[in-house]
Structure formats: structure tokens, C-alpha cells
Amino acid sequence: MFRKILIANRGEIACRVAATCRRLGIRTVAVYSDADADARHVAFCDEAVHIGGAAARDSYLRADHIIEVARATGAQAIHPGYGFLSENEGFAEACAAAGLVFIGPPASAIRAMGSKSAAKQLMETAAVPLVPGYHGEDQDPALLRREADRIGYPVLLKASAGGGGKGMRVVEAPEAFEAALASVKREALASFGDERVLVEKYLTRPRHIEIQVFADSQGHCVYLFERDCSVQRRHQKVLEEAPAPGMSEERRRAMGEAAVAAARAVGYVGAGTVEFIANQDGSFYFMEMNTRLQVEHPVTEMITGQDLVEWQLRVAAGEPLPLAQEQLRIDGHALEARIYAENPDKQFLPSTGTLRYLRTPAAVQFMRGGAVDGNPHGPAGVRIDAGVREGDTISPYYDPMIAKLIVWGRDRDEALARMRQALAAYQVVGLSTNVAFLQRLVACEAFAQADLDTGLIERNRAVLFPPAAPVGMEAIALAVAALQAREATERRVDEADPHSPWVRAGAWRLNGRARRELRLAKxxxxxxxxxxxxxxxxxxLFFADQAAPFAAACAAADVRVDLGTRRVHGQVHADGERFHLFHDGRHDVLTLLDPLAHAGEGEGEGGKLTAPMPGKVIAVLVEAGASVVRGTPLLVMEAMKMEHTISAPVDGTVGELLYAVGDQVSEGAQLLTFAGRA
Structure with a gap:
């Protein structure tokens, strides 16, 4: 076994790999960029070395520099995590040339599966079922259009070298093909340095099911069952679970054996995931193979009781697989929710900022057959894989994931109940998150009844994107109690003197009552x-034609309010004049208004179109003076390797263009002037 490895990654996967290494007595070396100097993975590893600027191309993608650091620190192997260099065949070859073990598959396997089109041709030879489509090398746009017409719409355009949902577009009709192809090619080139695409038939209600495979250098290969990753937004996974609901043993075996055949076809070694698209009737087709550990690997660990990172390390060190196929079994059910810094109500635009306040459910991390703390078959069963802490910053340079929340239950119903409870206890202040959206998602009938397909979110938009719920008396009471507690603390000038008249400065009046009026903004x-x-x-307390007796007690952020016979518990975090209220699984935000400071409130910006997130302008689609109608694309921004189109909010005329292609813009920056028509 290795004595020291370098982890060529960041965030939660770097911490995840380091945790297993620590348990096995393996020292770890972290690498970090300018933006990650104080990151959690830097503190978590035994050593850390700075490797460059904030942008990934200046740091985590500098293969030559990372190899130099590995050799200088005495590391024997490099774990690439996922993303960045994890599926880079040149990096795997460079590691071998430098005498370092690449903790991943052979470069030949990465090469074979790196091109989606070449991989599909190889799978056809290995008798693995394929989705009807075009996977050829000829990338003439006219040919691609003819192939799409032949396959029949809707079709899916997909970057040949892609992954993670980037470089993908569904084309519903022939007239939309050219614009979609141009967009996919731009995104593919920006994300993967390769603009080639493939065309596939788009199945209307497919499930996304993937098989975890593992192979060693002695010729053994097994599958560790399946994960259902059907719940997606913008072709990126949101919820994953294992095993897949409704999976028969016969179908599980057929998919597992097909995945093993795919791995053997490329001489695979290490951890890999074979992804299938499955029809509701049980038929399935090969999509792609990810030659790395997947983001959602924890659900497989939870149901098998195996540490997949440990398996990676042992296989890379030349050891055989720890278990044979007949020794593997499924125990219980696991769910994973990805906690992202993003705004679901704004088409899941990424959010940046500082985690000013972070509280998570109590985590008990376990493997079957024993627990770090508690009994896995008892009330425990919550695991959190995170790469950030309170006070850390989510920057625009990397994926906006905050954490992965994983739960286990004896069956799916128990796991669902545990996930609902855990999400209700997740509290984040400082930026937008998808926590409330995830709460609605796991509670919606379609997901609860396992009526799964990749269009689940779109099919249930009315439930998942409801109008904002009204603020109730309970939230108002919590805000008022927190305000009183803060004011009492600010007035206390002599804590050593409990009899000071300033210790208690309430609303006492001689022969009268005190009335205080407050204005709070949602x-x-x-x-x-x-x-x-x-x-x-x-x-x-009076609010919205309601009145209730009011008494409160506060201990730091924990607030208790009695409203007559009702007792309300919650947590309140004050961020200046803004109060974040966490109560009964809800997160309400109320801002205390100073009536003298808001005289001009309600005046609009008028004529401005601003950047919804920090990023780079990659296309300007109109000219100054152009007359456009509502919905006309005006320019395209790129942030976190995803494209976002800025469209005209109403019919009008484009004024001055304030940014050009290639310019970096900050969140909220005015992009152009625009005059609407009445």
C-alpha cells in the first residue's frame, strides 16, 4: 500500500479521499489555487502546496506542475478525484512516465471511452445495446442535420468529449437544429477543448440508471449494483438513489453483466461507471462510461458497506478486488441530494458569496457491519460529504456545490423520511441555495411514488416552483424576538452591574401602554x-388582522416564542438588518426597515439589463439600435462552464452595449441599456 499520495483536486472529493487515506494511515498532499488558500481540503490534508491562480487552467489543470509537486513531496501516487484531470489520458500517461501511479484506469481505457462516439462504436462490437443515433467522425453540419432528420425529432445533441451535463441540447424540431448545434459546439469547446458532437434519439420518458463497476489488474471485474440518477435539471443530476426503485433481479443482472462487458472491452482497471438510459418498459441502452469515481458514489457505499476509495487505492497498489461478485449484496436504500449554491427560481443560476452561517443535520457516517457512531440499523443514517465550512466562499471559478447530503434507511420509505428530516435541518445564510427546492422535490408525489424519469422536474413545475408562501405569525414572532434580544444586548453597558437601569430598557410607561410599530420587508x-x-x-403581537399574547426567550441563535398557548421554536441569524428565520423546515428572510431610510423605495432601475451572476460574455447577438421583441436573445454569458442567455424582458430597442465578447463581468453589472416600448 502507498505511504503518501497527492490529491489532484479540491473541495468535497479531496476531503473524501483524504478521509479514507487517514483511516488507512496514508499521508496526503493537497494542492490549491489562489482562490483556495484557506479551503477545507487544504487544512484537512497532511501537506499542502500552492499551484497557481484561481482559474482552473492556471492551477488544477496544470498537469506538469502537479506532477512536479508530487515528485517534490515524495508522493508515490496521484488520485485525480473527479472533474479536472480525472479523465485526461495525457495526464495518466505523464504520471506513469514520471514513475507515479495514477489512481484510475489505464490511459488506453480513458482514450477508448473519452470519445462518446468511439465508445459507442466499441460497445456495438461488444454487443452492448445502444440508443439509435449518429456517432461518426464526419462533423459536417449538413450531415449532422441529415442524421437528425433520419433519426427523427426530438434528438439530443451531445458533446463527444463531454460529461457532467455540459454541452447538451434537446432539439425538438428541424428549424431549431442549427442554433442548438452552434451552442453545443461553443460549450463543448469551452469545457472540453473539443467541439465534436454526436446525435441521438431523445427518449421522451427515460430513466437514467448507472452501474458501478470495478476491475483489478488480475482480470477480475464486478458490478456493485445500480444507481438511479433520473432526477435532473439542465442535464445535471440533483437526486440519486440506490438501488433503483422497481428494479427486478433479472434486469439488475442483465445491466450489471452488460456493464462488466463494457469494462472488459477496454481492458478496464479501477472504478468506473457505465451509464444507461432505460425505457419505462425495462429496455436499456448504453450512453457512456465515466472512467473515474462518480459524485454519487456514496449511495453505493451506503447500500454495500464498502469504501470505494479504499478499493481504488488497493487496486492501484496492485492488490486484487476485495470481494467477488457473489460476495456483494444490497442492504437497505440510500438517497443523495446535492446541496448547491444556486437559485432554482432563476433557472438554477449559480450563486456566489460567503457562507456566513451554516448549520447541518447531525451526521453519522457508517459502513454496514459497524458504525463510527451508532448503529446503522437504528435511528442513525445521515452522512455529509462537504468541502466547505462556515466562513468559506463559493467563488465563480469552480462548481458551486456546497455539500452532498446522503441518507440511509432500511427501505426507500425510511430513507425518504430521513432525507426530509435532514433537509429541514440544513441552514445556509449568505447566498442562494437549492435546499427549499430539494425539500419540495423529495416531498412531491411523483418522487415519493418512484414515478421517475429525466423529465420529472419539468413535469412537476407547478408543485416544485410554487408562488412564494405567505409569511406567518410564527416567523414574524421569531423576528421580533430576535430583534428584542439584539437591542437588549446593544443597550447593556455594564454587565458587571445587574442592577444597572440600562440592563433592562423595556417598554415600561407610567400609567399607560407602549406601542411599537415595525415595518418588515420580504x-x-x-x-x-x-x-x-x-x-x-x-x-x-399584532400582524395581518391577527393578535396573540407574546413572550420570548433567546439563547444565541435559538429562539423560543410563546404565542398564547402555542410554543414556537426556531433559529434566527441576523445579518445586519436582515433576519434569516429557520422554522419548521422553512427559511424566511425579513428585513427591518428604517422608515427614514426608505423614502425612495420602489423606484425601478428602468432600462437596465444586469448580469445574473459573475461570468464572461461569450457572444453578443444584437447591435446597438436594434428593435427586438420580448424573449429575443441579446447576449450569452458563460459561468461555471455553463452558458446563460440574456433575453429582452419586453419589446423594445437596444441602446448602448456596455461589454464585448471576452469581457468579464461581475454579478449585477449593467450589460446594456434598453428602452422598452409601451
Missing amino acids: ADGTILEVALVEQGGRAT
Whole structure:
């Protein structure tokens, strides 16, 4: 076994690999960019070396520099994690040339599976079922259009060297083909340095099911069952689970054996994932093979009781697979939710900022046959894989994942209940997240009943993207209690003197009552009028034609409020005049308004189109003075390797273009001036 390895990655996967190495007594070397100098993975590893600028091309993609660091620190092997250099055949070859073990498959296997079109041709030879499509080398746009017409719409355009949902577009009709092809080629070139695409028949209600395979250098190959990754947005996975609901043993065996055949066809060694697209009738087709550890590997670990990173290390060190196929079994059910810094209500645009406040459900990490803390068959069963801590920054340079929340249950219903409970306890302040969206997703009937396909989110938009719920009396009471507690702390000038008249500066009045009126603003700008009346040592809270006796107690962020016979518990985090209220699984945000500071409130910006996130302008689609209608694409931005089109909000005329192709813009920057027509 290795004595020291270098982890050529960042974030949660670097921490995940380091955790297994620590358990096995293997020292780890972290690498970090300018943006990650204080990152969690840097502190978590035994050593850390700076490798360059914030952009990935200046740091985590500098293969030659990473190899130099590995040799200089005495590392014997390099674990690439996922993303970055994990599926780079040149990097695998360079590691071998430098006398370092690449903890991944042979470069030949990466090469064979790196091109989706070549991989499909190889799978056809290995008798693995394929989706009807065109996977050829001729990339003439006219030919691609003819092939799409032959296959029949809708078709899926997919970057040949792609992955992670990038470089993919569904084309519903022939007239949309050319624009979609141009967009896919741009995104593919930016993300993978290769603009080649393939064309496939787009199945209307498919499930995305993948098989975890593992092979060693002695010729053994096994499958560790399946994961259902059907719940996706923008072709990127949101929820994963194992095993796949409704999977028969016969179908599981057929898919597993097909995956093993795919791995053997390329002489595979190490961890890999063979991805299939499956029809509702049980038929399945090969999509691609990811020659690395997957983001969703924890659900496989939870149901098999195996540490897949440990398997990677042992196989890379030349050891045989720890178990044979007949020794592997499924125990229980696991779900994984990806906690992202993004805004689901704005088409999942990534969010950047500082994690000013972060509270997570209590985590108990276990493997079957024993637990780090607790019994895996008891109430425990929550695991969190994270690469960030409170106070860390989610930057625009990398994937906006905050953490992976993984739960285990004896069956799917128990796992679902545990996931709902865990999501309700996840609290983040400082940027937008998808936590509330995930809560709605796991609670929606389609997911709860395992009516799964890749269009689940779109089919259930009315449930998953409802109008903002009204703020209730409970949230108002929590905000008022937190405000009182803060003001009491600010007034306390002499804590050593409990009899100081300033220790308690309440609303006492001689022979009268005190009425305090407050104005609170919701996130959408709605103003809420609240009144707190105190008389004779008692208080009453008035809000929206409701009145209730009010008494509160606060201990740091934990707040308890009694509203007559109702007792409300919650957590409140004050960020300036903004109060983040976490109660009963909800996250409400209320801002205390100073009536003297908001006289001009409600005046619009008028004529501005601003950047919804930091990024780079990659295409300007109109000229100054152009007359456009609502929805006309104006320019295209790229952020976190994804394209985002900025469109005209109403009919109007384009004024001055303030940025050109290649310019970097910050979130909220005005991109152009625009005059709407009445």
C-alpha cells in the first residue's frame, strides 16, 4: 500500500479521499489555487502546496506542475478525484512516465471511452445495446442535420468529449437544429477543448440508471449494483438513489453483466461507471462510461458497506478486488441530494458569496457491519460529504456545490423520511441555495411514488416552483424576538452591574401602554406592518388582522416564542438588518426597515439589463439600435462552464452595449441599456 499520495483536486472529493487515506494511515498532499488558500481540503490534508491562480487552467489543470509537486513531496501516487484531470489520458500517461501511479484506469481505457462516439462504436462490437443515433467522425453540419432528420425529432445533441451535463441540447424540431448545434459546439469547446458532437434519439420518458463497476489488474471485474440518477435539471443530476426503485433481479443482472462487458472491452482497471438510459418498459441502452469515481458514489457505499476509495487505492497498489461478485449484496436504500449554491427560481443560476452561517443535520457516517457512531440499523443514517465550512466562499471559478447530503434507511420509505428530516435541518445564510427546492422535490408525489424519469422536474413545475408562501405569525414572532434580544444586548453597558437601569430598557410607561410599530420587508419587496403592544408587564403581537399574547426567550441563535398557548421554536441569524428565520423546515428572510431610510423605495432601475451572476460574455447577438421583441436573445454569458442567455424582458430597442465578447463581468453589472416600448 502507498505511504503518501497527492490529491489532484479540491473541495468535497479531496476531503473524501483524504478521509479514507487517514483511516488507512496514508499521508496526503493537497494542492490549491489562489482562490483556495484557506479551503477545507487544504487544512484537512497532511501537506499542502500552492499551484497557481484561481482559474482552473492556471492551477488544477496544470498537469506538469502537479506532477512536479508530487515528485517534490515524495508522493508515490496521484488520485485525480473527479472533474479536472480525472479523465485526461495525457495526464495518466505523464504520471506513469514520471514513475507515479495514477489512481484510475489505464490511459488506453480513458482514450477508448473519452470519445462518446468511439465508445459507442466499441460497445456495438461488444454487443452492448445502444440508443439509435449518429456517432461518426464526419462533423459536417449538413450531415449532422441529415442524421437528425433520419433519426427523427426530438434528438439530443451531445458533446463527444463531454460529461457532467455540459454541452447538451434537446432539439425538438428541424428549424431549431442549427442554433442548438452552434451552442453545443461553443460549450463543448469551452469545457472540453473539443467541439465534436454526436446525435441521438431523445427518449421522451427515460430513466437514467448507472452501474458501478470495478476491475483489478488480475482480470477480475464486478458490478456493485445500480444507481438511479433520473432526477435532473439542465442535464445535471440533483437526486440519486440506490438501488433503483422497481428494479427486478433479472434486469439488475442483465445491466450489471452488460456493464462488466463494457469494462472488459477496454481492458478496464479501477472504478468506473457505465451509464444507461432505460425505457419505462425495462429496455436499456448504453450512453457512456465515466472512467473515474462518480459524485454519487456514496449511495453505493451506503447500500454495500464498502469504501470505494479504499478499493481504488488497493487496486492501484496492485492488490486484487476485495470481494467477488457473489460476495456483494444490497442492504437497505440510500438517497443523495446535492446541496448547491444556486437559485432554482432563476433557472438554477449559480450563486456566489460567503457562507456566513451554516448549520447541518447531525451526521453519522457508517459502513454496514459497524458504525463510527451508532448503529446503522437504528435511528442513525445521515452522512455529509462537504468541502466547505462556515466562513468559506463559493467563488465563480469552480462548481458551486456546497455539500452532498446522503441518507440511509432500511427501505426507500425510511430513507425518504430521513432525507426530509435532514433537509429541514440544513441552514445556509449568505447566498442562494437549492435546499427549499430539494425539500419540495423529495416531498412531491411523483418522487415519493418512484414515478421517475429525466423529465420529472419539468413535469412537476407547478408543485416544485410554487408562488412564494405567505409569511406567518410564527416567523414574524421569531423576528421580533430576535430583534428584542439584539437591542437588549446593544443597550447593556455594564454587565458587571445587574442592577444597572440600562440592563433592562423595556417598554415600561407610567400609567399607560407602549406601542411599537415595525415595518418588515420580504425578499420580494412586500412590506409587512407589525405592532407590539406592552402594558402591565404583558405583550401582544399584532400582524395581518391577527393578535396573540407574546413572550420570548433567546439563547444565541435559538429562539423560543410563546404565542398564547402555542410554543414556537426556531433559529434566527441576523445579518445586519436582515433576519434569516429557520422554522419548521422553512427559511424566511425579513428585513427591518428604517422608515427614514426608505423614502425612495420602489423606484425601478428602468432600462437596465444586469448580469445574473459573475461570468464572461461569450457572444453578443444584437447591435446597438436594434428593435427586438420580448424573449429575443441579446447576449450569452458563460459561468461555471455553463452558458446563460440574456433575453429582452419586453419589446423594445437596444441602446448602448456596455461589454464585448471576452469581457468579464461581475454579478449585477449593467450589460446594456434598453428602452422598452409601451
